[in-house]
Amino acid sequence: MNRKIKKVAVLGSGVMGSRIACHFANIGVEVLLLDIVPKDAPEGDKKARNKIVNDALDFALKSNPSPIYRRSFAKRITTGNFDDNLKDIATCDWTIEVVVERLDIKQQVFEKVEKYRKPGTLITSNTSGIPIHLMAEGRSEDFKKHFCGTHFFNPPRYLRLLEIIPTADTSKEVTDFLMLYGEQFLGKTTVLAKDTPAFIGNRVGVYSMMHVLHLVEEMGMTVEEVDKLTGPVIGRPKSATFRTSDVVGLDTLVLVANGLTTNVPLDEEKATFQTPGFITKMLENKWLGSKTNQGFFKKDKVDGKTVFLALDLKTLEYKPSQKVKFASLEAAKNIDDLRTRIKTLVASKDKAGDFYRNTFYALFAYASNRIPEITDDFYKIDDAVKAGFGWELGGFETWDALGVANTVKDMEAAGRKPAQWVYDMLAAGFTTFYKVEDGKKLYYDIASRSYKVIPGTESFILLDNIRAANTIWKNSGTTITDLGDGILNLEFHTKMNAIGGEVLEGINKAIDLAEKEYKGLVISNEGANFSAGANVAMIFMLAVEQEYDELDMAVRMFQNTMMRIRYSSIPVVLAPHNMALGGGCEMCLHSDKVVAHAELYMGLVEFGVGLIPGGGGTKEFALRLSDELQEGDIELNNFRDRFLTVGQAKVSTSAYEAFDYGYLRKGRDIVVVSRNRVLSEAKEQCLVMADEGYTPPVKRTDIRVLGKQSLGLGYIGANSMFSGNYISEHDVKISQKLAYVMSGGDLSQPSLVSEQYLLDLEREAFLQLCAEKKTLERLQSIITGGKVLRN
Structure with missing residues (x-):
């Protein structure tokens, strides 16, 4: 069946419903969002009857982080109520139920839905705790055939997990469609789950969290110690365990855990889901986390300063949060490879090592024993916890990193025996859960006792899978990989993917190779962020030591490399994701095309460290301003908009907003919602340009700059902001330098200039600011504390 989704109905506008509606609007789908009519709302008063749904949507759109890529996308959502508008679901291709978690209410809703729903359309529930098959009881054959669970994780825009839970009556066509649609269009990691309590993600993820809550009592650990050990050091989110609980809400975590205690009577770890004593007391005190302004952590004022307090789990009193030190963490902090780092931590002999062995061995045993109860395939468990809980490595991937056979022996010694199928796997000569072959x-x-390609990944190009076999060159900060079909890929792997000399060398080498033997170049990576920008530590060091000739050379090299990206004889496509700041943004500005992941936080942020963009970014904004001016435009208004984007260091909150700020180019750059498809799409776009007979652009000598007209505007604007105490005296100086470059200097009238002319102005201004004491203070603040200093 050639099924298309043009319009979706979302029934229920609470926290999940309104945000699910926003995410469908994000991808261009028309949405009908419905909720109940307020009591006593009069007939015919549309505003009064839609108050609940409109208030909920308005609250969602004002929330931070935003559930919507661009505010204008909210126009794709139409609101209504169950009494007046339920009939309108007849125009929808998919109806998603997100009402209160009560079976009787859901069944009542579905009974009404069936009166209006068009046969053959999809109908799903976003329940997180009610068995899917129970909700379909009493419904028609067509309803049951097109019904299943679609469990989004909150917030739907940002958490990538989407569990698809079919019933025995669900059509395979429906299941297959939802698995593909969720990944390709909604950008999700779609995981096929069985209809069991809490499905896959919450069953294993909540078990892991509850195990830690019990272990903290047994080992006498503090909340600060646990969060230090369960955060980024092992590839988990910064919020780790206790901060995550505060964000989610302690009541929500306990609700899921209590549901599992009740609904999994045969679970060998059932007792783990029971609430520890300190949690019970916190619930009684209503210390639920962020929603009550205190949980495991809280903010307080001491002598006018904000301090962070942590809960002492023994006394249930708050005390200043303490820094945590473990010998094992010190030994592992310089190990960049996550798998190697975890192996080192688990082998350590201190308290942290004891903690890691306990938690990992418990996780391995529990996850392996959930097969075939919650799924037949262990990779689905890994996918679920990674996408739903933000883990970089799933449990079975971590087990592989430690060595499966040796870890089984250690688990047995610790009283944590894995499932029998693990022993059978090892006995048959299979020593790892995963392996890579031919880039897959x-x-x-x-079931078959053999290795198989993970379904649904055949169309992905993942660098982790091809790097070992396809690397053709590398240095300390970059790797060049052959993607096939004549296209190369350059990836960075410096800290935060910062751009220094090794990255610039890698870019030039990749272009050299591509121009000689290949068709084109893609620049992408699989790091947490595309690039946080130039290596500010290097800039600071050279500036402090007053090595201005070396600094000038470094800036020239950066500028020349950006221009090489633009004018090379082969197409260069950039594929940024998450943060693309400063130099990372400038690199994108000079590419032939950008294939951006939808979650893109892009901006020229140099102003925050006392500088202007020095790698061609200021020049490029002047060039784009020149190109976008139309006859009859008020030129100074256009200049002001571009000037403020850089001067206010604006960062997009999505790839779509990057178009609004002028970082991405309408009609040229494109957005991909599925993270796994970004590189394959970038390769395809590069190949198309190459095969169509790529011709490099002509070097520009026709850039119209406004000279003193716009320079005066920049000076007046900066002085006005200073007079109003909105910016500092140093901000005024930076603004004046920015205005000078974007105006082409103090030319007496609008003139045509070359790119090199603007680059020289840009570099000169950049170097002058590097000599300023207050700029050095700002650079130092970023390097030492990661904080923007406004001095």
Whole structure:
């Protein structure tokens, strides 16, 4: 069946419903969002009857982080109520129920839905705790055939997990469609789950969290110690365990845990889901986390300063949060490879090592014993916890990193025996859960006792899978990989993917190779962020030591490399994701095309460290301003908009907003919602340009700059902001330098200039600011504390 989704109905506008509606609007789908009519709302008064749904949507759109890529996308959402507008679901291709978690209410809703729903359309529930098959009881054959669970994780825009839970009556066509649609269009990691309590993600993820809550009592650990050990050091989110609980809400975590205690009577770890004593007391005190302004952590004022307090789990009193030190963490902090770092931590002999062995061995045993209860394939468990809880490595991937066979022995010694299928796998000569062959990641299939390609990944290009076999050159900060079909890929792997000399060398080498033997170049990576910008530590060091000739050379090299990206004889496509700041943004500005992931936080942020963009970014904004001016435009208004984007260091909150700020180019750059498809799409776009007979652009000598007209505007604006105490005296100086470059200097009248002319002005201004004491103070603040200093 050639099924298309043009319009979706979302029934229920609470926290999840309104945000699910926003995410469908994000991808261009028309949405009908419905909720109940307020009591006593009069007939015919549309505003009064839609108050609940409108208030909920308005609250969602004002929330931070935003559930919507661009505010204008909210126009794709139409609101209504169940009494007046339920009939309108007849125009929808998919109806998603997100009402209160009560079976009787859901069944009542579905009974009404069936009166209006068009046969053959999808109908799903976003329940997180009610068995899917119970909700379909009493419904028609067509309803049951097109019904299943679609469990989004909150917030739907940002958490990538989407669990698809079919019933025995669900059509395979429906299941297959939802698995593909969720990944390709909604950008989700879609995981096929069985209809079991809490499905996959929450069953294993909540178990892991509850195990830690019990362990903290047994080992006498503090909340600060646990959060230090369960955060980024092992590839988990910064919020780790206790801060995550505060954000989610302690009541929500306990609700899921209590549901599991009740609904999994045969679970060998059932007791783990029971609430520890200190949690019970916190619930009684209503210390639920962020929603009550205190949980495991809280903010307080001491002598006028904000301090962070942590809960002492023994006394249930708050005390100043303490820094945590473990010998094992010190030993592992310089190990960049996550798998190697975890192996080192688990082998350590201190308290942290004891903690890691306890938590990982418990996780491995529990996850392996959930097969075949919650799924037949262990990779789905890994996918679920990674996408739903933000883990970089799933449990079975971590087990592989430690060595499966040796870890089984250690688990047995610790009283944590894995499932029998793990022993069978090892006895049959299979020593790992995963392996990579021919650029594809394979998993051990328990049923067939063989390795198989993970379904649905055949169309992805993942650098982790091809790097070992396809690397043709590398240095300390970059790797060049052959993507096939004549296209190369350059990736960075410096800290935060910062751009220094090794990255610039890698870019030039990649272009050299591509121009000689290949068709084109893609620049992308699989790091947490595309690039946080130039290596500010290097800039600071050279500036402090007054090595201005070396600094000038470094800036020239950066500028020349950006211009090489623009004018090379082969197409260069950039594929940024998450943060693309400063130099990372400038690199994108000079590419032939950008294939951006939808979650893109892009901006020229140099102003915050006392500088202007010095790698061609200021020049490029002047060039784009020149190109966008139309006859009859008020030129100074256009200049002001571009000037403020850089001067206010504006950062997009999505790739779509990057178009609004002028970082991405309408009609040229494109957005991909599925993170796994960004590189394959970038390669395809590069190949198309190459095969169509790519011709490099002509070097520009016709850039119209406004001279003193716009320079005066920049000076007046900066002085006005200073007079109003909105910016500092140093901000005024930076603004004047920015205005000078974007105006082409103090030319007496609008003139045509070259790119090199603007680059020289830009570099000169950049170097002058590097000599300023207050700029050095700002650079130092960023380097030492990661904080923007306004001095």
